[in-house]
Amino acid sequence: xxxxxxxxxxxxxxxxxxxxxxDGGEATLGITWFAQDALGELVHFEAPxxxxxxxKDQAYAEVExxxxxxxxxxxxxxxxxxxxxxxxxxxxTVNDDPYGEGWLVxxxxxxxxxxxxxxxxxxxxxxxxxxx
Amino acid sequence: xxxxxxxxLYDSHVALGARLVPFAGWEMPVQYEGVIAEHRxxxxxxxxxxxxxxxxxxxxxxxxxxFLQSVLSNDVERLEPGLAQYTLLTNEQGGIVDDLxxxxxxxxxxxxxxxxxxxxxxxxxxxxxxxxxVEVRDVSDDxxxxxxxxxxxxxxxxxxxxxAFTFAEGEVGGVECxxxxxxxxxxxxxxxxxxxEAAAELWDRVLERGVVPCGxxxxxxxxxxxxxxxxxxxxxxxxxxxxxxxxxxxxxxTGFTGADKLRRIKEGGPEHKLAAFVMEEAGIPRxxxxxxxxxxVTSGSHSPMLERGIGLGYVPAExxxxxxxxxxxxxxxxxxxxxxxxxxxxxxxx
Numbered sequence: 001x002x003x004x005x006x007x008x009x010x011x012x013x014x015x016x017x018x019x020x021x022x023d024g025g026e027a028t029l030g031i032t033w034f035a036q037d038a039l040g041e042l043v044h045f046e047a048p049x050x051x052x053x054x055x056k057d058q059a060y061a062e063v064e065x066x067x068x069x070x071x072x073x074x075x076x077x078x079x080x081x082x083x084x085x086x087x088x089x090x091x092x093t094v095n096d097d098p099y100g101e102g103w104l105v106x107x108x109x110x111x112x113x114x115x116x117x118x119x120x121x122x123x124x125x126x127x128x129x130x131x132x
Numbered sequence: 133x134x135x136x137x138x139x140x141l142y143d144s145h146v147a148l149g150a151r152l153v154p155f156a157g158w159e160m161p162v163q164y165e166g167v168i169a170e171h172r173x174x175x176x177x178x179x180x181x182x183x184x185x186x187x188x189x190x191x192x193x194x195x196x197x198x199f200l201q202s203v204l205s206n207d208v209e210r211l212e213p214g215l216a217q218y219t220l221l222t223n224e225q226g227g228i229v230d231d232l233x234x235x236x237x238x239x240x241x242x243x244x245x246x247x248x249x250x251x252x253x254x255x256x257x258x259x260x261x262x263x264x265x266v267e268v269r270d271v272s273d274d275x276x277x278x279x280x281x282x283x284x285x286x287x288x289x290x291x292x293x294x295x296a297f298t299f300a301e302g303e304v305g306g307v308e309c310x311x312x313x314x315x316x317x318x319x320x321x322x323x324x325x326x327x328x329e330a331a332a333e334l335w336d337r338v339l340e341r342g343v344v345p346c347g348x349x350x351x352x353x354x355x356x357x358x359x360x361x362x363x364x365x366x367x368x369x370x371x372x373x374x375x376x377x378x379x380x381x382x383x384x385x386t387g388f389t390g391a392d393k394l395r396r397i398k399e400g401g402p403e404h405k406l407a408a409f410v411m412e413e414a415g416i417p418r419x420x421x422x423x424x425x426x427x428x429v430t431s432g433s434h435s436p437m438l439e440r441g442i443g444l445g446y447v448p449a450e451x452x453x454x455x456x457x458x459x460x461x462x463x464x465x466x467x468x469x470x471x472x473x474x475x476x477x478x479x480x481x482x
Contacts, residue, residue: 043416044414044416064416065167066167066436069416069463101473118232
């Protein structure tokens with residue numbers, strides 16, 4: 001079942017429709033409800049290698065639906081500690097639960113202070129509204 | 133900025149919550165609930181597609197049969213009223229101006245249903261060549277076309293079975309239409325040609341019978357699984373019928389436009405052939421991706437039935453045989469693929 005639209009208050013958001021759940025020096029990353037809805041049912045997650053370096057605002061992975069492929073942009077810089085194998089095996093997990101079981105990677109942050117520059121949920125919702 | 137055209141079913145699509153996208157100048161539903169669910173509905177039961185964006189041309193007059201025989205690749209002489217035929221409109225080089233279905237309505241009176249994006253070029257092509265005793269008309273705006281496809285399509289519509297590529301007047305839920313036993317999914321089914329005014333009512337009658345509304349997304353994955361070429365992707369005025377594997381719809385003896393060129397290609401053997409392939413590794417092939425061994429992907433997608441990437445592409449002829457190994461360049465990543473016999477998907481093998 002596709003998830004209902006939501007943007008949890010405890011996450012930080014990147015304008016390219018990515019979220020980060022920051023926990024000290026680490027963060028879990030994923031794509032927002034808006035991103036998965038725009039793509040449709042995901043059928044492939046081209047994951048980074050564990051140990052790969054993420055650079056804020058640069059693509060670090062790809063997600064694909066039947067009709068389209070999209071880069072996944074890193075909201076923060078860091079090193080990949082873990083890739084969500086459940087999503088690699090069953091990409092539709094992202095559609096079902098984009099902020100929970102559908103997380104993409106866990107990273108060790110290069111600079112936890114970067115998170116301050118990301119949007120909170122209200123600002124991201126405003127960003128979506130402005131995009132029309 | 134050109135305004136997008138809307139079919140007579142536009143309001144129905146909006147009411148159903150379809151996701152509408154521009155396609156060949158039309159605003160068309162790409163999906164309703166989701167491409168994969170719609171695809172599976174057609175493979176297991178029945179789905180309905182609005183394909184009213186396709187063009188309808190009539191060819192009338194004492195010389196109609198002779199004229200069509202000269203411009204279309206298949207043998208029009210094999211038609212009689214009530215029979216339809218898949219065929220190609222070819223150019224002097226043997227290239228494919230369009231692929232279409234021709235219906236013999238009565239002696240010297242034909243209907244041709246053409247791809248949406250080729251409606252105007254086809255009409256112009258035929259008008260430029262029509263002899264004095266033939267008249268070609270574009271009647272597309274008078275009609276809507278609803279494809280109902282799947283193993284339970286006929287049962288759900290209450291229509292009698294009939295051989296493929298036949299057609300007859302009929303009705304569904306009291307709405308009169310022409311029932312064509314044709315389709316683009318590899319499944320049993322019909323395409324219902326209906327007046328534009330009655331289209332929305334027919335659509336409602338079809339859906340009331342438990343047929344799932346399907347968008348162009350599923351239409352594309354369904355046709356790709358069974359290797360039906362898409363004009364503009366897999367075939368074009370620059371590609372010939374022999375290389376495309378469409379020699380079976382070319383009656384070379386009829387002397388149609390480009391037949392001599394095609395005969396030479398057939399006798400010499402084409403340099404490239406349109407091959408079907410399945411990904412052996414993760415990754416989804418897409419149109420335009422290079423094939424490392426030569427050529428490029430002309431159509432590619434995720435197959436909902438095989439649950440892996442599939443595609444079509446022109447490859448060097450010696451690599452077009454089943455089991456040949458190919459390498460697809462998926463945005464810089466080299467991913468292995470294997471050539472398979474067409475169709476990629478068939479019910480018997482799954």
